[in-house]
Amino acid sequence: MYYKFFGLDQPPFKITPDTRLFFPGANRGAALEALVYAITNGEGIVKVVGEVGSGKTMLCRMLELELPEHVDVVYIANPSLSPEHILHAIAFELKLDVKPGDDRLVVMRALQDFLLAKHAEDRRVVLFIEEAQSMPTATLEEVRLLSNLETGQDKLMQIVLFGQPELEDTLSRHEIRQLKERITHTFPLTPFQHWEIRDYLNSRLRACGFRGAEVFGPSAVKAIEKYSAGLVRRINIIADKSMLAAYAEQAMAVTPRHVRMAAKDSEYRPQRRFPAWAATAASAVLLLVVAGTFYWLYTGRGNDAATGGTEAAAAGAGQGTVPAGQPPASTTPPAAAATGSSTVQPAGTPAVETSEMASSASGARPATDR
Numbered sequence: 620m621y622y623k624f625f626g627l628d629q630p631p632f633k634i635t636p637d638t639r640l641f642f643p644g645a646n647r648g649a650a651l652e653a654l655v656y657a658i659t660n661g662e663g664i665v666k667v668v669g670e671v672g673s674g675k676t677m678l679c680r681m682l683e684l685e686l687p688e689h690v691d692v693v694y695i696a697n698p699s700l701s702p703e704h705i706l707h708a709i710a711f712e713l714k715l716d717v718k719p720g721d722d723r724l725v726v727m728r729a730l731q732d733f734l735l736a737k738h739a740e741d742r743r744v745v746l747f748i749e750e751a752q753s754m755p756t757a758t759l760e761e762v763r764l765l766s767n768l769e770t771g772q773d774k775l776m777q778i779v780l781f782g783q784p785e786l787e788d789t790l791s792r793h794e795i796r797q798l799k800e801r802i803t804h805t806f807p808l809t810p811f812q813h814w815e816i817r818d819y820l821n822s823r824l825r826a827c828g829f830r831g832a833e834v835f836g837p838s839a840v841k842a843i844e845k846y847s848a849g850l851v852r853r854i855n856i857i858a859d860k861s862m863l864a865a866y867a868e869q870a871m872a873v874t875p876r877h878v879r880m881a882a883k884d885s886e887y888r889p890q891r892r893f894p895a896w897a898a899t900a901a902s903a904v905l906l907l908v909v910a911g912t913f914y915w916l917y918t919g920r921g922n923d924a925a926t927g928g929t930e931a932a933a934a935g936a937g938q939g940t941v942p943a944g945q946p947p948a949s950t951t952p953p954a955a956a957a958t959g960s961s962t963v964q965p966a967g968t969p970a971v972e973t974s975e976m977a978s979s980a981s982g983a984r985p986a987t988d989r
Contacts, residue, residue, distance in 0.1 A: 620863060621862050621865070624866050625862065626828060626830060626831060627824070627827045627828050627829055628827055628828035629827050629828070630827070630859075631823040631824050631826070631827040631858075631859075632855040632856070632858045632859040632862075633859075634852055636676050636677040636680050638681055638684055639826065640823055641677060641681050642818075644818050644822070645809070645811045645812070645815040646809060647674060647677075650667070650678060650808065651678060651681055651682060653806060654667070654678075654779065655682065655685050655686060657777075657803070658682075658745050658777045659686070659687060659690065661773050661774050661777065662777070662803045663766055663774050663777065663802075663803050664777075664778045664779075664780070664801045664802045665777075665778075665779050665780070665803060665805070665806070666751070666782065666786065666802055666804075666805050666806070667679075667779065667780070667781045667782070667805075667806045667807075667808065668782055668784060668787065668805060668806070668808070669783070669784075669807065669808030669809075670783065670784060670808075670810065670850060671783060671850070671852075672850040672851055672853055673808040673810065673851060673852075674808055674851040675749070675781045675782075677851070678781075678808070679694075679781055683747070686745070689742045689743060691713075691737065691742060691744045691745070692745055693709055693712045693744065693745070693746045693747065694747045695708060695709070695746065696749050698748065698749065698752075698753040698754040699753060699755070700754070701757070702755070702757045705758050705761050705762065706726040706727060706730065706761065707719060707721075707726060709746065709765075710726050710729060710730055713730070713733060713744075715729050716729065717729050730768075731775070734775035734776055737775075738770060738775055743777060744776050744777070745776070745777040745778070746762075746765070746776055746778045746779070747781065748778070748779070748780050750781070750782060751780040751781060751782035751786050752782040752783045752784075752786035752789055756789070756792065756795055759789070759795055759798055760794075760795065760798065762778060763795075763797055763798040763801060766801055780802075809849075810848055810849025811844075811849040811854065812849065813844050816840050816843055816844050816847075816849065816854060817835065817837075819851075819854065820834070820835045820840065820843075820854070820858055823858075831871065832871070832872070834862065834865075834871070834872055835872075835873050836872060836873075836874075839861070839872075839873045839874060839875055839877070839878055842875040842878035842879065842882075843857050843858065843878055845889050845890065846878065846882035846888070846890065848890035853885075853887060856881075856885050857881045857882055857887065858881075860880070860881030860884055860885065861877040861880075861881040862877075863881075864877040864880050864881060865877050
């Protein structure tokens with residue numbers, strides 16, 4: 620509806636993955652290159668982890684395009700398959716001559732023969748599994764067994780697991796630990812930061828034919844970050860509705876008010892994000908506080924203060940109220956005072972250190988603990 624108004628050739632913010640609009644920023648391009656390298660070099664099992672709407676499906680589609688011609692892709696989009704059905708699903712994707720009622724061993728044998736033939740032709744086969752966090756544990760174990768298919772030098776099948784953060788919890792289960800040990804690389808898809816959102820929006824608009832001034836200014840980008848939490852799908856939805864709201868007012872630029880209207884229509888609430896710089900600053904402040912505390916306690920200042928408090932407590936414990944104008948009575952015998960001793964040892968009683976009694980009374984640590 621607003622495309623001609625903004626001079627666009629096609630919709631810029633569809634939520635359906637369009638590889639022509641792939642944005643390589645925010646570590647997506649680096650992750651794509653690393654995945655291509657891992658697969659073509661036979662790294663076995665790798666996983667891609669990202670929050671809902673972080674762009675995992677787009678990355679999967681791009682990976683399929685970027686892999687060399689000699690790599691065949693098997694794509695499994697249904698994660699709820701049982702262990703018995705996962706092998707049949709893979710065989711169906713590879714167009715193997717197996718029947719739905721064939722035994723698991725029959726299917727596994729046909730699959731192994733196919734993979735060996737591909738290896739002999741110097742070709743590779745890679746299995747993509749989306750929404751892997753929802754896959755039953757027994758099915759994930761069946762996937763692990765597929766990684767056992769190998770020659771003396773190479774794996775016959777590469778496996779890429781795409782999943783939400785819950786996949787990490789699944790892989791941490793004791794019964795699936797063997798699969799976790801086989802994973803050689805993990806690629807996290809982090810939410811976009813403020814400057815990455817701005818680059819993403821401009822990249823999409825330019826790719827769709829926009830040639831004017833910026834549609835999303837700094838304040839609008841900040842508002843989109845506030846409601847999207849940096850997640851690609853939410854960014855697309857909010858940006859699309861914001862441009863529609865701007866078009867309704869015949870405005871060539873999106874304002875924060877347009878963004879708020881779009882977020883309200885999508886029932887998105889402001890998301891609190893703790894910036895990376897704030898986390899670093901908080902860690903630095905905490906480190907300084909801890910270091911200062913230890914310095915105060917162990918360089919003599921803290922101990923002097925503790926000793927002073929102990930002596931004051933000892934004086935208070937060893938004598939009563941002193942009348943005004945009179946010096947306090949000493950509780951230390953002359954001989955002890957002459958020698959610097961701090962103990963009083965009446966006949967028949969064991970020696971007790973005054974500082975220890977004071978510490979017991981006041982809760983302070985004795986100076987002898989240093």
